[in-house]
Amino acid sequence: MLPKLLLPASLLLALATTPTVAQQAQVPASITDNKARNLYEKAQSLYYRERQPQQALLVWQQLTDKYPDLGEPYLRKASLQLTMGDHAAAFAAYKKGLSLLPLDATRAGDYFLLGKLAAEVGDYPTIRLAYTNYLAATPTNKTQVEFAQLQLKNCDYAAEAMAHPTGPTPERLGAPLNQFRDQYFPVLTADNRFLIFTVRRNPEKRGQENEDVLISAVEADGKFGVPQSISQVINSRENEGAATISGDGKTLVFTSCGRAGGVGDCDLYISHRRGNQWTAPRNLGVLVNSKNWDSQPSLSADGRTLYFASNRSGGLGGFDIYVSSIGADDAWGQARNLGAPVNTTRDDLAPFIHASGTTLYYATNGLVGLGGYDIFRSEQDAKSQWSAPRNLGYPLNTFANEASLFITSDNKRAYCTRTEPPQPGDAPGLPPAILLYGSEVPAAARARETSTYAQGRVFDAVTKKPINAMVQLFDLNTNDLTQQVYSDAETGEYTAVLNEGRAYAMYAAAPGYLLKSLNFDYSAPHSFDPLTLDIYLDPAKSGRSAVLNNLFFDSNQAVLKPRSRTELSRLIEFLRQDANLRVEVAGHTDNVGTPAANLTLSERRAQAVLAYLAAHGVPAARLRAKGYGETKPLFANDTEAHRAQNRRIELRIL
Numbered sequence: 001m002l003p004k005l006l007l008p009a010s011l012l013l014a015l016a017t018t019p020t021v022a023q024q025a026q027v028p029a030s031i032t033d034n035k036a037r038n039l040y041e042k043a044q045s046l047y048y049r050e051r052q053p054q055q056a057l058l059v060w061q062q063l064t065d066k067y068p069d070l071g072e073p074y075l076r077k078a079s080l081q082l083t084m085g086d087h088a089a090a091f092a093a094y095k096k097g098l099s100l101l102p103l104d105a106t107r108a109g110d111y112f113l114l115g116k117l118a119a120e121v122g123d124y125p126t127i128r129l130a131y132t133n134y135l136a137a138t139p140t141n142k143t144q145v146e147f148a149q150l151q152l153k154n155c156d157y158a159a160e161a162m163a164h165p166t167g168p169t170p171e172r173l174g175a176p177l178n179q180f181r182d183q184y185f186p187v188l189t190a191d192n193r194f195l196i197f198t199v200r201r202n203p204e205k206r207g208q209e210n211e212d213v214l215i216s217a218v219e220a221d222g223k224f225g226v227p228q229s230i231s232q233v234i235n236s237r238e239n240e241g242a243a244t245i246s247g248d249g250k251t252l253v254f255t256s257c258g259r260a261g262g263v264g265d266c267d268l269y270i271s272h273r274r275g276n277q278w279t280a281p282r283n284l285g286v287l288v289n290s291k292n293w294d295s296q297p298s299l300s301a302d303g304r305t306l307y308f309a310s311n312r313s314g315g316l317g318g319f320d321i322y323v324s325s326i327g328a329d330d331a332w333g334q335a336r337n338l339g340a341p342v343n344t345t346r347d348d349l350a351p352f353i354h355a356s357g358t359t360l361y362y363a364t365n366g367l368v369g370l371g372g373y374d375i376f377r378s379e380q381d382a383k384s385q386w387s388a389p390r391n392l393g394y395p396l397n398t399f400a401n402e403a404s405l406f407i408t409s410d411n412k413r414a415y416c417t418r419t420e421p422p423q424p425g426d427a428p429g430l431p432p433a434i435l436l437y438g439s440e441v442p443a444a445a446r447a448r449e450t451s452t453y454a455q456g457r458v459f460d461a462v463t464k465k466p467i468n469a470m471v472q473l474f475d476l477n478t479n480d481l482t483q484q485v486y487s488d489a490e491t492g493e494y495t496a497v498l499n500e501g502r503a504y505a506m507y508a509a510a511p512g513y514l515l516k517s518l519n520f521d522y523s524a525p526h527s528f529d530p531l532t533l534d535i536y537l538d539p540a541k542s543g544r545s546a547v548l549n550n551l552f553f554d555s556n557q558a559v560l561k562p563r564s565r566t567e568l569s570r571l572i573e574f575l576r577q578d579a580n581l582r583v584e585v586a587g588h589t590d591n592v593g594t595p596a597a598n599l600t601l602s603e604r605r606a607q608a609v610l611a612y613l614a615a616h617g618v619p620a621a622r623l624r625a626k627g628y629g630e631t632k633p634l635f636a637n638d639t640e641a642h643r644a645q646n647r648r649i650e651l652r653i654l
Contacts, residue, residue, distance in 0.1 A: 027040045027041060028072045030070075030072070031067075031070055031072060033067065035066075036063065036066070036067050036070065036073075039059055039062060039063040039066075039073075040063060040072075040073065040076075042059050043056045043059035043060045043063065043073075043076065044056075044076075046059060047080065053080060053083070053084060056080060057077065057080050057081065057084070060073055060076055060077035060080060061077065063077075064077060064093075064096075069100060070100070071096075071097045071098065071099075071100030071101035072097065072101070073097070074093045074094070074096045074097025074098075074100070075093070075094065075097040075098070075110060077093045077097075078090045078091075078092075078093035078094040078097060081093060082113075082117075087117060087120055088121070090117060091114075091117035091118065091120070091121065091123075094110065094113065094114045094117060095114060095118070095126060098110060098111065098114055098130075098133075103133055103136060103137070104137070105137040105138060106137075107137065108134055108137035108139045111130050111131070111133040111134035111137060112130070112131070112134045112139075112144055112148065114126065114130040115127050115130035115131045115134065115148065115151060118130055119151070119371045119372060119399060120399075120400075121399070122371070122398065122399030122400070124155050124158055124159065124399075127151060127154075127155055127371070128152060128155045131148040131149075131151045131152050132152065134148050135148055135149070135152075150368065151371065153368045154368060154369055154370060154371045157368050157369060157370065157391070158369075158370040158371065158394075158399070161370060161391075161393050161394040161397070162370075162394045164393075164394075165393070165394050165395055166392065166393035166394065166395075166396070166442040166443070166444040166445065167395070167396070167439065167440065167441070167442025167443070167444070167445070168395075168439050168440055168442070169395040169439065170395065170396065170414070170416055170418065170437035170438060170439040171437060171438060171439060172418070172435055172436070172437055173224070173415075173435075173436045173437060173438050176216075176224070176225065176226045176227065177195075177216065177224055177227065177436055178435045178436055179227070180199045180200070180201065181200070181433045181434075182199065182200035182433060182434040183197050183198065183199045183200070183214075183417075183434060183435065183436055184197065184198055184200075184403055184404060184417040184434045184436075185197055185198050185241070185242050185243065185296070185350075185403075185404050185417070186404070186406050186415040186416070186417070186436050187243070187244055187245055187298075187352075187406050187415075188406065188408060188415070189245060189246075189247060189248065189249040189495070190247030190248065190301055190355050190409045190451070190453045190495055190497050191247075191453055191455060191495060191530065192218065192408055192409070192410075192413075193217065193218050193249075194215055194216070194217055194218070194245075194249055195215070195216040195217075195218070195224055195415075196213060196214070196215050196230065196243055196244075196245050196252075197213075197214055197216075197227075197243075197436065198211055198212070198213055198214070198240075198241035198242055198243060199211065199212055199214050199227070200241070200434075210237075210239060211239040211240055211241035212229060212235040212240055212241075213229075213230045213234055213235060213240050213241065213243045213252075213254055214227040214228060214229060214230060215227065215228055215229075215230040216228070230243075230252070230278070231271075231277075231278040233271065233277070233278045233279070233280055233281070234252065234254065234271055234278055234281060236256075238256050238257065238258055238259050239255075239256060239257050239258070240254050240255070240256050241254065241255055241256075241295075242254065242255040242295045242296045242297065243255070243297070244297045244298045244299045244306075245299065246299050246300075246301065246302065246303030246485075247301035247302065247303075247355055247409070247453065247485075247495055247496075247497045248301075248302075248303070248485050248493075248494060248495035248496075249273065249495070250272060250273045250303070250485075250486075250488065251270065251271075251272055251273075251299060251303035252270070252271045252272075252273070252278065253268055253269065253270050253284070253297040253299055253306060254268070254269055254271075254281075254297070255267070255268060255269075255294070255295040255296070255297065256269055256281070259283075261283065262283060262289075263283065263285070263286055263289035263290065263291065263294075264289055264290050264291040264292050264293065264294060265291075265292060265293045266293045266294055266295050267283055267284070267289040267294055268283075268284045268288055268289055268294050268295070268297050268306075268308060269281040269282060269283055269284065270282050270284055273488075274488065274489065274490060275488060275489075275490035275491060284306075284324075284332055285332065287324065287331075287332055287333060287334045287335065288306070288308075288324045288332050288335050290310055290312035290335075291312070292310060292311050292312045292313070293310060293311045293319075294308060294309075294310045294312070294322075295308065295309055295310075296308055296309040296349060296350050296351065296404075298351045298352045298353050299353070300353055300357050301355040301356075301357060301409070301451070301483060301497040302483040302484050302485050302496075302497070303485070304325060304326040304483075304484060305323065305324075305325045305326075305353070305357075306323065306324050306325070306332070307321060307322070307323050307338075307351040307352075307353050307360065308321070308322055308323075308324075308335075308351065309321055309322070309348065309349045309350065309351060310322050310335075314337070315337055315343065316337070316339070316340065316343040316344065316345055317343060317344050317345045317346045317347055317348060317366060318346065318347045319347040319348055319349050320337055320338070320343040320348055321337075321338045321342055321343055321348050321349075321351045321360075321362055322335045322336065322337055322338060323335065323336060323338055324336070338386065341378070341386065341387075341388045341389060342360065342362065342378050342386050342389060344364055344366025344367060345366060346364065346365050346366030347364065347365050347366065347373075348362055348363070348364045348366060349362065349363045349364070349373070350362055350363040350403060350404045350405075352404065352405055352406055352407075354407055354409070354447035354449075354451070355408075355409035355447075355451040355497045356409070356447050356448065356449035356450070356451045356497070356499045357380075357482065357497075357499075358379055358380045358447070358448050358449055358499075359377055359378070359379050359380075359447035359448050359449070360377065360378050360379075360380070360386065361375055361376070361377050361392075361405050361407070362375070362376060362378075362389075363375055363376075363401075363402055363403065363404065363405075364376055364389070365401075367389060367391070368391070369391050369397055370394060370397045370398055370399055371399045372399065372400060372401040372402070373401040373402050373403070374391055374392070374397040374402055375391075375392050375396060375397055375402045375405045375416075376389035376390060376391055376392065377389065377390055377392060377445065377447075378390070379448050382478070390444075392405075392442070392444060392445045393442070393444055393445075396414065396416070396439075396442065396445055400418070400419055401419070402416065403416070403417045403419075403434070404416060404417055405445075407441055407445065407446070407447060408441075409450075409451035409452065409453065409497060410450060410451065410452060411441055411446045411447055411450045411451075412440065412441060413438060413439070413440065413441060414438065414439050414440070414441045414442075414445060415436065415437070415438050416436075416437050416438075417434050417435065417436060417437065418434075418435055418437045419432035419433065419434055419435075420432055420433045420435060421433075449499040449500060449501060449502075450499070450500045450528065451497050451498060451499050451500070452497070452498050452500070452528050452529065452530050452531070453495050453496060453497050453498060453530050453531070454495070454496045454498060454506070454520070454530070454531040454532075454533050455493075455494070455495045455496075455530065455531065455532060455533070456493075456494065456531075456532055456533040456534040456535060457487065457491065457492035457493050457494070457534050457535070458471070458487040458492045458494060458508055458510075458534075458535045458536075458537065459492055459534065459535070459536050459537070460513075460536070460537060460539070461536035461537055461538045461539070462538075462539060466487070466488070466489065466490065466491055466492025466493075467487060467489075467492055467510050467513070467537055468486060468487060468488070468489035468510065469486065469487045469492075469494075469508045469509060469510040469513075469535070469537060470484065470485075470486055470507075470508070470509050470510065471483075471484070471485050471486065471487060471494050471496055471506065471507070471508050471535075472484050472506070472507045472509075472570075473496055473497075473498070473504050473505070473506050474504065474505045474506075474507075474566045474570075475502055475503070475504065476502075476503040476504060476505050476550065476563045476566055477502070477503060477523075477563070479565055479566050479569070482499075482502075482504075483496055483497060487508075494535075498520055498522060498531075499522070500522050500528050501522060501523060502522055502523060503519075503520070503521040503522065503523045503563075504519070504520040504521070504522075505517065505518070505519060505549075505550040505566045505567060505570075506518040506519070506520060507570050508535045508537060509537075509570075509574065510537055511577070512539060512540055513537040513538065513539055513540055514537060514538045514539070514540050514544055514545075514546040514574075514651070514653070515546060515570060515571065515574045515651070516535055516536075516537055516546060517546065517547065517548050517549045517550055517567060517570070518533075518535075518549055519549045519550055540578065540581060540653055541653060542653050542654060543652070543653065544652070544653050545586070545650045545651060545652035545653070546650065546651050547634075547648050547649075547650050548567055548571065548609075548648070548649045548650065548651055549567075549648075550563070550564065550566055550567035551564045551567050551568070551609065551649045552564050553605055553608075556593075556601065558601060558604035558605045558607070558608050559608065560608050560609070560612060568609070568612055568613070568616075571613065571651070572613060572616050572617065572618060575613070575618050575622070576617075576618075579622075581622065581653060582621075582622045582623075582624070582653075582654040583622065583623060583624070583651055583652060583653055583654060584623075584624045584625070584626055584651070584652040584654055585606045585609045585610050585613075585623065585624070585625045585626070585649060585650075585651060586606060586626055586627075586628060586649065586650040586651075586652055587601070587602030587603060587604075587605040587606035587625070587626070587627040587628065587649055588602055588627075588628050588629070588630075588632055588633075588646060588647065588648050588649070588650065589601055589602050589629055589630050589646065589647055590630060590633070590637050590642075590643035590644075590646040590647050591630045591633070591637040591643075591646075592637075592643065595629055595630060595631075598629040598630045599627055599628075599629035599630075600627070600629075601627070601629075602627030602628055602629045603625070603626070603627030604627070605627070605649060606625035606626055606627050606649065607625045609625070609649055610623050610624075610625040624654065630646070633646040634646055634648070
């Protein structure tokens, strides 16, 4: 289940190269002392013939202690230490041994391996020397040559990045979090009330580990509460991990490996929260999952777009970022490769789409960074094209592999994972612990758009009972649907994410109810705090009316402005859902000007709306336009805000 970047470093090293001293060989001619040669042969015999690695290591140690100027014994000792999982000791021995020996083309594998070990501890001078020597040995492995060249560029970048930190160093999150050895992939709901992450139990028991998805609720004092299993429906005897949750906390997508009926090795599954219960997980199917490894999902705020990592065939590199969206039929569409410049020819993993929907973060080892996997960010433009990825710099990125990053909707807090080395008493060969960290968000790491949210419940205006309603957000400047969420059928709760710098039309709709039209304009700087907004929907019955808040006219004019097209389209859709409805379009004004002029203006505006509806397929027989002028104000005309609300168009059921 764990992604490649979280695999034990020993496995990654084994995959990368084999040192030249990995097999039994004759005593080097350079070792002329008979006692040294005897110790050399004894150590080899203990390991290769008698299968006593611990005894062999003692002899290698004896040899390097007595003959500290001989390079070869250090390399033999290092190879054995690496096999036994002691990377720190192996690094020290390789570094010492190679420093005693002249540059030799036959040692290309040793130089390469020294670079890998030096990268594990962030020893950039040794990384630079090791890969410089490797390239000087004129190797023929193209993949390793390209890797070495990238690592040299990483050394240059790291020196500059570490000299100019971009923000504070992430700090380990306190109790009751981090109570397990391994926990990773933290995500939060848009209101920052719930933290979701994956925990791995029994990491010391290879092949017997168990991953579960946990949830921690923020308590009254602002601290995270004790983590609990998210649900017995979600967690099982299988591994469940690398989870993501929609902004409203109602849609969960997670990874599970080896489940019966799965598509591939590791698949993505989805579950929905109804009230306080989660539905049985459902495999996302062959349009999303492949026969290979599919994991590390990230949902958009409205839960309708999914980013994830996969090593399926046809990609640009080993692991690539893919995306799938829910279509008009409410089904997930065919996953597509995000392509360049996000994906590289190496490994791209752990995508995270910010609540704003326009900034993507992910881990890659295919671009210049501080070494290993770094977190990069890319922004989506108006044409849905992704910008060239930008490294988040130090200290969000370090010499270690960065596994994931989450940034809250308000751009204030960042959450990530860090590894910590094994502690005294840990089982031999146990990989580093994986822990949750947090920090303020450096300016360089912030999403392009800061988000807040509107949160509340949807009720029947008459019975006051909760309604399962569709809540949509449209960008008034582009007429694009930016979010679509649903209120909970049991509680009526909904959460919708709003981005700073945009003007929104918001609609709540349910079968048998009048369309509810709301407006949020954040295009100009002002308070951008979360909104608490309960919505009451009127039954679509005779005499009931609703204000259409997103129809716009210039002052004293009756020509609909282009920004009105969003509202008009929603109105047409509403009327098409029930061919028996007859409606009145009612125009109203404030009391500025003469009553006669206001009456005429209200009539002209109502007629403009009726004409648009009729021109777009709504039968004229179902429509009536009437102006009421200033005779039916909603508020006293005592302030500009009240007068603005009195200037309105209403839809009334006849």
